[in-house]
Structure formats: structure tokens, C-alpha cells
Amino acid sequence: MPKRVAAIAAAEAIEQVASSDLVHVPSTPRSPARPVVEDDATIRHGDVDEWGRSENMRRIARQLYEPIYSKWFRAEWEGLEKIPTDGGALIVANHAGAIPSDAPAIMHGIEKELERPVYGMADYFFRKVPVVGTMWSRLGGLPAHPDNAYRLLREQKQLVLVFPEGTKGTSKHMSERYQLARFGRGGFVEIAMRAGVPVIPIAVVGAEESMPIVAKVPAVAKAIGIPYMPITANMLALGPLGLVGYFPAKFKLRVLDPVYFNVEPDRERYSKSRIMDESERIRDNIQAALYDMLRERRSIWFG
Amino acid sequence: MPAPQLPGRARTTGRRVLVTGLGTFWGGRIAQALEADPTVDVIIGLDTTEPTVELERTEYVRVDANYSILAKIVRAARVDTIIHTFLVVDPTQMSKRAMHETNVIGTMNLFAAASAPDSTVRNVIVKSATAVYGCTPEDPTWFTEDTPPSRPLRRPIERSLDQVEGYVRDFAEDNPHVVVSLLRFSNVIGTEIETPLTRALELPIVPSMFGFDPRFQFVHEDDVVSSILYVLDNDLSGVYNVAGDGLLPWTEVASLCGKVTFPLPPYLPEALLWPAKQFAGVKLPEEYLNLLRFGRGVDNRKLKQAGFTYDYTSAQAVKAFIEAVRLRRTIGTGPPAYSYERDVEQFFRHSPAVVRDVPAYDRRKR
Known part of the structure; x- marks a missing residue:
């Protein structure tokens, strides 16, 4: 005083x-x-938002990633106009690649074309990894928690990206590629219902071949506490560089029709059977789209 | 048209308030604020140590750590309001055992006294901390008052506060006629308070965790006091998070304080902290190491919806803190402004020679 x-x-x-x-x-x-x-x-010295995302960092990442996106993967979208330019929406996609290459491609593509941020939800495992967790957070990632999704979708009307397959998708062996794993317990449908937003499914072709898993070493994964320990074709071809070096598979992303649930938002619970039905239907649609895209694909590398 | 009256104002008889932990930072500040309120008739402050702030009409009673004598005091003074500020949330303050005595046993005795059959207690306010949510990688970005901890709590402070809150819940359930409110405060910062975080931020180089830059939320010490008074005045019951708006990355907090960070190794940081503790007195308990990894955010909207307005956001609270630090650096802290002298205090309170007037009504948060 x-x-x-x-x-x-x-x-x-x-x-x-x-x-x-x-x-x-x-x-x-x-x-x-x-x-x-x-x-x-x-007062503030930085621009990190309450979710940990920094638009400055994101802009730098966009500049660095743009050549990879458009020259390496030559990403090609179909039906991008189905993603709303305002209002919340939950984007779901198939998930692949030992270190998934689909999340950055989807987030980058939408931010580039629609000029609105995408928050990507991932397993909390990311948050435990030094440096990676912080970078993930600054670039728009956050732990998949229903409260986070609800707040982003319902209250802040943002785009949120989830991969309902989770690590079951990314840990798939090469031989199981483009075979969708279980879509969790349908939690994404319940969140979208509660938040009163549509689900927008996206089918991604190319990510599977960008870093295919040829073998897994569960003992090592267990010992160092990670969800899975892959041996990828990239590692075999490039050695340690294979951890970060993706194969230049041609990326094709098809946006499917948005799914509206027409239920009253903000309810505590929703019919479990309805949730599972919707979840299964969305999964089937993505699966069908993938088969369709694969039928059209003449080459892994050139599309 | 007359302004709507708040329940606190409509009170016809004066409150008789018991404040626990009078010698602590919070107890002292709450008592000071209550003294300025003419609707408060009696203020009794309990503690094991003497008050450290100047008080005008608060009666100080020295008690043992776990308040075994409490029931008698409550009955004798016809206490109707208990403000329980004496919960240790800073693990560096005392040993685990002493903390258990103070927090858990102290609260147990407090509620035992308050729930006696002839108890006059009608309001209870407990000052807890957001540490009860734990701190794990699975946490949501924002905890609401209803979010359960993501993992079973196992750190001493978290478990201790969780047990305390268990007593609070039981008491509220058993005594539906009592208005019970539980306030969970986020990291407190401000011009005077000292916590492990403020000590860390006053070091020449601020410790951080390598590869992690979690977001922190702060609440200004003035908002802590005014929220307690607000809850008291408006008879709010239930659980409320009290935290400033916004989350700041730890490196930004350090940068706001004009400091750079020193990254501790994320594995076995204790190896580096041990010498720091021995030679530099840097105490960073495991609760805080974990916060440096994952941070914690709480949803402060429930209390706002009840009408409370914060004076400070997280960033503003940090700025107030560092400005106070800079001022202290220049002018020093000086000798303690006040020391308790029993006879003098007794004279002022009880001698017929002293003429007592009603202090100016200056509570801001009405």
C-alpha cells in the first residue's frame, strides 16, 4: 500500500x-x-487462443506445408462447396498413415479454400509428447473431449475435425488399407446432435499409401508407452528419414453430403440405437465412397 | 421504480460471521472487508497464529490446528455465517500430515460444530481450489463445476481438497436449511499474494517444462475477496469456479513478466529441481510440475451468470502482479506495517474509553 x-x-x-x-x-x-x-x-504478447491455436503459427505452417500439399501430394478436392462457410459443423473422415498425413491435408485444404479455421481433435496421447503436443496445439489441434467439441461447435460455431476410427485407423496394416475400422462408440454423432450441427463426411484416398505400415512391434510400443509402434515402408526405404518422409501418393478428398439429424440440441441423452444407426450409416457412406474412388484410381501416384 | 433489492441488503438483523484462518492472507483480507460492512455485527476470526493485518473490530481467537474447540465458539457467539478460508492449497506451506490436519480434520470439525442440533449457522462459504479437478492429459480445455476429474486424484493437495469437498457436500445434503457455497479458485495472482507460481515468476529465469507450453488461468486476489463477499451477500448456494477470463501460455506469462524460461527436462525434472530447492530455495511441488505440462482451464460462466463481474482477466491479473513486483523492487517491502499486540487490540475492542463509530460503507461489490 x-x-x-x-x-x-x-x-x-x-x-x-x-x-x-x-x-x-x-x-x-x-x-x-x-x-x-x-x-x-x-497486454498480450502472443496470439494463442484459449484452445492453444495460434493464427501466426498456423500461417507459417500453411506456408511451409503448401508445397507438400499441392506439389507432393497434389491434393484434389471434390465437393468442397458442401462445407459451410459459416456455422459449426463436425467433419469426419477416414484415418490412415502410420503418422497420419490426412489431418494436415484436410485442415490445410479447408483453411486455404474456405478461409476459416479447422480445429482438429486427436487422442490425448499427443498432449503427452513434448514438442509434438505443443506444436499440435498451436496448429489447431486439441484433445478429443466431448466438452471441447461441444463448446467449439455449439457456442463458437467452428469447424471441428474428428477421425472416429482413432488409432484403430492409423495402426492398420497395409493389407487392410481402405477398410474402415469401427467408428468408436458413435460419440461423434451424439456430440453433433447435442451441438445441433451437421456431420460432414469426407473420404480420403492417398493417405494410406503415403506411409503404409508393413509390421508392428507391440513390445516396443508397450515399453515406451505409445499406442502402436509401426515399421513403415518409408522406414525400410529411407531409414530414419522414413519417420517424416511421406511417399508422394496422390491425394483425393471427396466431401460427401452433410448429414443433418433434426433432433433437439442440448439434450442430456439421445437414443443409443439412433446414434449407432447414424454412425453406421455415415461409416457405410464413407466406405462406399472410398471403394468408388479406388475403382476410378488408375495409379497410386498419379491418381 | 425502486431498484431490486439484493437478498443480502434485505437482511434485518446483522450477520455474525466466523472466519477461519484469520492469520492467513485470505482470512485477514476477508475480515477487513467484512469490517467495512455495517450489516455484519460480529466477526470472529480463528487461527493458530496471530493476525497479520490490522483489524478494527474482529475478535481473534487462537485455536489449535484442527479446531476442536469450535462447537463451543459457534454456540457461544451464535455464529450464523462461516467463511472457511483456511484450506491449504499450496503444498509448500506445510508437511503433508499438517496439511491433512488443517484441511480435512479442520473442515470435519468445522462442519461437526456447524451441524450441532442447536446450531445457528445458516450460511457456509468454503474456499477451495481448482486443483480438485486434477491435471492430466485427458482433461478438457475447460472444466465446468460438474466435470469430474479425468483420472482418480492422487496428489496430496488434490486428494486433500477432494476430501474436504466431500464433507462440504455431505453437510449441504444433511442441512438443507443452510446455504452452502463452495468456491473453487484458479491460480491466484495479484499485488500481494505469494504462491509457488508467483515465486517461480519472480525468479531470474522462470522454470518451464521442455516441449510443453500449457495454458494457465489466473484470478486476481481482489476478485477472490470480492467473489466471496458477492456470494455471501447474494446467498448463492452451490459450487462455483472463480477464475479470470482467458488462458495464457506459460511462456507468455513469463514474457509478460519480462522473463525468459528455463526448460526442465520432461522426464525426471526432480533431478534438476532438487539442487535448485537446496541452494536457491526454489520449491516446485509435483502438482505444479504437472501444471507446467498440461495447465488447467475452468469455465467461469456460472458465477458470471449469477451476476458477478470480474475486475481482472487472466492477463490483467498477471500484469497487476508484475507491476507490483516492479514497485517492490524499487521501494522495497519495508518493515511489516502491522504486528498484533494483544493488549492493545483488547483495549480498542473492549475498553469503554474507545468511542466506536460505524466505518465508511465502501464495499464495492454490492
């Missing part, structure tokens, strides 16, 4: 009792009225 303020307060206190001419115990003055404080915007 500055002395001057104390003195003023004491003087005021004495004045108040001047009429009574008697002893007054001066109270410790309460903190003076709060000083004028600046807005957060002028």
Missing part, C-alpha cells in the same frame, strides 16, 4: 470523527479503486 494513499485515507477517517472529538482506530484502507487496466489485446 503506498504511504500517500494510507495517509489520505487516515486523514479522511479522522475527519469523519472530528465531531465526536474522541479516539478513532483508523482502519487499514482497502485497496484504492482499481486502476484503469488495459484490454487483454494490448
